[in-house]
Amino acid sequence: MDGNRRYAKKWKLEEGAGYKAGFLALLSMIKYCYKLGVKYIAIYAFSIDNFRRRPQEVQYVMDLMHEKIQGLLKEQSIVNQHGVEVFFVGNLELLNEPVRIAAEKVMAATAKNTDAMLLVCVVYTSSDEIVHSVQESCKDKWGETQVLNPSKGCNGVTKGFRVECNDVIEGFGGGCNGAIEEVGGDDEIQDYSIIKLVDLEKHMYMRFAPDPDILIRTSGCLSNFLLWQATTCLLYCPTALWPEVGLRHLMWAVLNFQRNHSYLEKKKKQS
């Protein structure tokens, strides 16, 4: 949702007014989407990179976010009106406490809603999502051997590995000979080198939702948003600033998506 600050500058408003206008545009867009029958919406509310902005500005955005997240708990909120399950997605540990607690409350309060899903990406970047997923996949793989991951298979028993250089670990090569053999443990040695695409998929923050069909970016660039998921979706970069975005932009995106639907579906099947 890029362009809030530039909108404020353009109309000679206070900076905060840009964010407020951006929030109103967001609310309209979400309403239009639900009316059109869109089931999944993901919004890029706060990037990890945004922490590099001036501290007062970050604080302002956090306060605004806190207020708006709390607003979602109200009975007449858009979320309750449309039966929306809300997920906050990203490195939530980096959120300040009031916002994180409010986010957790909303997730708990909406967990049973099934009509639609709203994924709010906060303290998010795709690079962070991918690196996080890599680390989780490594933990998973190591856990399987019950040795290198102390959080699984931990039983206090001292186990030993006898390790010689070998080619048995597929993909490693290296011209060594020998064998890797576990001593004192019951499990087969796993192939450590093989972290596959499915492993990464399994640990992505966005795993709760299907890949997007349409990605709207007002900045004209992806800004590290949904890179992993945006392989075959329609990209739409309107020249408008975010607070200026409205129904006509959404309609353009949807019509263009419909026009290219069979082509995009074919792409998806091929990938």
Next chain:
Amino acid sequence: MDGNRRYAKKWKLEEGAGYKAGFLALLSMIKYCYKLGVKYIAIYAFSIDNFRRRPQEVQYVMDLMHEKIQGLLKEQSIVNQHGVEVFFVGNLELLNEPVRIAAEKVMAATAKNTDAMLLVCVVYTSSDEIVHSVQESCKDKWGETQVLNPSKGCNGVTKGFRVECNDVIEGFGGGCNGAIEEVGGDDEIQDYSIIKLVDLEKHMYMRFAPDPDILIRTSGCLSNFLLWQATTCLLYCPTALWPEVGLRHLMWAVLNFQRNHSYLEKKKKQS
């Protein structure tokens, strides 16, 4: 470079004619780029997903690619005229042998050119690039411990690990107590869970070039191309099919890039 087949269909040409028209458009675009002073060009010549097309079609594209790659070796080729170093990027092992050998010859023959760089992505997808980078990063990390990666520190000596559950592996947690201690080796235990962004960057196929400034996609979607690198570049999705793309599209992209230059630079610095 999407749209070659649709172009052939649109003009009732044989399918192969679409690819040939696409190649001519590519040649023009590369020439225009070098005349404009663009130093790095990356082209998406063949996606891993393209292997799912009909075998005859795949063979046709491979033959065309072989012919055109061999053409690059000629003295009067665009590469030699402009002093261009050529890199073939992707899972090259999946290429058929004649094409791979031709690609290797071109890389060797142009290795000393320094005026510009042409990265030809063949048998490439971003997901594959990222997964490949993860696997290479894991190998690197394991190599450091001289135990799990037989390609490094391999000396035929049997080493032993005594492992107890512990919190010393940062980021694992798990409520276990104890210690991980290496027996018979000289190295400290490494933190296995920490594969960082810089590790992934180091092993990307595209590490030889800076991230792109402009990404032109005629399909309107990224099709799994440069996802990792396209965080802050200008996206441009003309409605033209690839063989229809020409100077006016390039100029539009460059002018739009210039218009948004300061904004995009700021984005880059923040990320």
